[in-house]
Amino acid sequence: MDCMSLLGFGACAPDAGFRAGLPFPADDITREAMPAMLRRRASRSTQMAFSAALRACSQAGRSPAGLPAVFASAAGEIQITDQLCLELTRAEPMVSPAAFHNSVQNTVAGYWSIAQRCTQPATALAAGDDTFAMGxxxxxxxxxxxGGELLLVCYDERWPAYLAPGRGQVEFASALLLAAGGWPxxxxxxxxxxxxxxxxDEFSPPAGSDPVLAVLPLLARAAGGASVQPSLPVGRNWLVDVHKR
Structure with a gap:
């Protein structure tokens, strides 16, 4: 395969101030992106991932039900996992089955398959600072x-501050609808x-501090950035060649 084509993209940034400073369109969490019954149980990371993914599918004119997907997150359901670990330190811990159900790395992939009635394969991965590049x-x-087409979703909610001071403090999700080969x-x-x-060199804060933000240069170029650089950083040590049509 010589290249893959970006057919559509979406982004979700719940913080209005951060969202306003982005060089590409981004949405707040879209409540309608999830059925109400699932939304009541879903974390913010899941809701962000859904919001970005559906925007990418809509932009490309594709049905989510027919797409394989890759869900990439450095920390996954970190808030729920942190709450569970804290509960286990108590003298008489009471672990919620629902919380445990929502604490795994493939939570978003599972909810996505259910909500979209998608029977295509779904992959969930984490790779620290290289999470977006590995996705x-x-x-x-x-x-x-x-061959064919695929949906890549990268997301992270805010990390508990004491786990990694100065890192993981931006809530963000992005989605890319990709296809094999060159599409006109x-x-x-x-x-x-x-x-x-x-x-x-071009990979600098804030992208250097939050793995989920490694996608920012690519989204900026997709939205019409005028840079003539043939390659874009997609991680601290990762590059990808980019050709605008």
Whole structure:
């Protein structure tokens, strides 16, 4: 496979101040993105992921039910997991079955499959600072092997401050609808993510402090950024070639 095509993208940033400073369109959490029964049980990370994913599908004119998906998150359901761990330190812990059910890394993938009635494969992954780059590389591998189209969603809610001071303090989700090969109506075409032997100079805070924000340069270019750089950083040591159509 020579390249993959970006057919649509979406972003969700609940903080209005952060959202206003982004160089691309982003939404607050869209309550209608989830059925009410599921929404009552879902975390903010799940609701953000849904909001971004449905925007990407809508922009590309694709039905979510027919798309394989990759869900990438550095911390997953970190708030719920933190609450469970704190509960276990009590003299008489009372662990909620619902909270435990929602604490796993593939929570979003499960809710997505249920809500969209999607029987296509779904992958959930985490890779620390390289989470977005690994999500993009996983998407590349699946498309190169199987062809077709795929939805990549990268998300993180705010981390408990004491776990990693100064990091994980931005709530954000992004979604890319990708297709194998070059498409004439693509927003842009992307090469295979490659590892750089040294840190990428352009990759600086805030993206350097929150793994979920590694997608920002790519979304800025997708929204019409005028940069002529042939490659974009997608992580501290990762680059991807980009060609606007």
């Amino acid at each position: 993009l590389l996983e998407a590349w591998c699946q498309l190169a092997c199987l 109506d693509a927003v842009m075409q992307l090469g295979r993510p490659v590892y750089a032997t040294s840190a990428v």
